[in-house]
Amino acid sequence: MVGRTSEMNITFDWNQEDWVALPLGFKVAKLMRFGSQPVQFSASYEYNFADDYPTPAWTVSFAVKLLFPIGG
Numbered sequence: 001m002v003g004r005t006s007e008m009n010i011t012f013d014w015n016q017e018d019w020v021a022l023p024l025g026f027k028v029a030k031l032m033r034f035g036s037q038p039v040q041f042s043a044s045y046e047y048n049f050a051d052d053y054p055t056p057a058w059t060v061s062f063a064v065k066l067l068f069p070i071g072g
Contacts, residue, residue, distance in 0.1 A: 008046065019050035023059070031067075038067040 011021040025046030032039055046059040 021048055021055055022050040023048045025059070038069065040065040040067060 013020045023046040027044035029042035042063045
């Protein structure tokens with residue numbers, strides 16, 4: 001299991017001169033094998049400190065990635 005900060009895509013609106021998205025969050029990921037197939041499971045949570053715009057204040061996401069290694 002790996003823990004780290006989330007992607008945290010920060011957005012600034014130059015026309016309004018204000019922050020649209022100013023998130024802070026974390027992400028956990030786990031790499032597992034099903035037979036010979038590696039699969040990564042991850043979950044992340046972010047809180048948006050710039051909540052003046054119609055952007056969500058909280059974001060929770062889950063992902064499953066099938067990994068296909070090249071070479072060996």
